[in-house]
Amino acid sequence: MRRKTGVRRIVLLTLGWERILKSYSVHGDMSGDTIAEPVPGVLLECDGGWMLLDTGFNPALIRDPPLRRRFHNPDSGVEAILTGGGDPLETALDEIAVPIDAISAVAISHLHNDHVGGARHFSGSAPLHLQRAELSYGLSSPDAERNGMYRIDFDDPSLDWRLADGDAEIAPGVTAVLTAGHTPGHQSFIVEYDESVGSGGFVFAFDAADLTENIEGELPVGSFIDCEPDDTVEPIRRLKAIARERGLLLVPGHDPVVWPQLTRALAAGGGRHVSGG
Numbered sequence: 001m002r003r004k005t006g007v008r009r010i011v012l013l014t015l016g017w018e019r020i021l022k023s024y025s026v027h028g029d030m031s032g033d034t035i036a037e038p039v040p041g042v043l044l045e046c047d048g049g050w051m052l053l054d055t056g057f058n059p060a061l062i063r064d065p066p067l068r069r070r071f072h073n074p075d076s077g078v079e080a081i082l083t084g085g086g087d088p089l090e091t092a093l094d095e096i097a098v099p100i101d102a103i104s105a106v107a108i109s110h111l112h113n114d115h116v117g118g119a120r121h122f123s124g125s126a127p128l129h130l131q132r133a134e135l136s137y138g139l140s141s142p143d144a145e146r147n148g149m150y151r152i153d154f155d156d157p158s159l160d161w162r163l164a165d166g167d168a169e170i171a172p173g174v175t176a177v178l179t180a181g182h183t184p185g186h187q188s189f190i191v192e193y194d195e196s197v198g199s200g201g202f203v204f205a206f207d208a209a210d211l212t213e214n215i216e217g218e219l220p221v222g223s224f225i226d227c228e229p230d231d232t233v234e235p236i237r238r239l240k241a242i243a244r245e246r247g248l249l250l251v252p253g254h255d256p257v258v259w260p261q262l263t264r265a266l267a268a269g270g271g272r273h274v275s276g277g
Helices: 065-071 088-095 132-140 212-216 229-246 258-268
Strands: 009-021 034-046 049-053 078-081 103-107 127-131 160-164 168-171 174-178 187-192 201-206 249-252
Touching (some): 009 088, 034 187, 034 201, 127 132, 187 229, 201 229, 212 229, 212 249, 249 258
Parallel strands (some): 103 127
Antiparallel strands (some): 009 078, 034 049, 187 201
16 A cells, blocks of 8 residues: 655644634624634645745734734724734744745635735745635735735735645645635645654644634634625535544634644644643
8 A cells, every 4th residue: 555645743833913803703703702813824844845834924014003004903803913023934933943944835724914924935935825716816806905815915926826726735645625705715724644653633724713613613704705604614514524534633723722722732742743732
């Protein structure tokens, strides 16, 4: 039998935080609660080097006052939070001693500013995987900026986009799964370990399911484009089925409890999931 190849190490990155009304994550939530949600990045050690899933904020759009007024207006109901004074992606990589030029491929779940703001680091270097429908919407829709997609982050002819039309394997052990609804071309990722380090892995939902309750209660997400709220439940059910069939852990994209816990568990296990972590 052919040896199954996959990912050897997984490192979760927290690339900032967002203080946000819970209703942005759970449609119909009437609690009025505001929660601080982590901004996720996932670093994968693959056969060909390091792959990065999502890139966090563009800090210039947050720290420069005129740009902040345009792109991160406090009246929007979403407050972008950066810790420290440096670039969030560079800082996170420095902490684990992975130079940014060691990243040989990038995949972007969708074009919201908290996921694609670091794409500029890979202009003229690593290829970036995305759904064709997502890039088309981001570049052509007059509503893209109003919906949190800032062309300054991704409209760069030096970015080497590798566009998919639906599910696609983008590296051994890494598969993009089309989970449209939150955005027109949102994609989640199946990540499976290489046989040399055991078995198992994760399904990273990203914004197809922000919180654990989106998954457990099959509750629609609070932010969606060109669809009805209930249309965002089918991608959640699909991800749950994939995780169940393959014996993988489904990870919500912005859960303020799950993300830090899993980050610590993976760090303690050297990039492997430790049960009970």
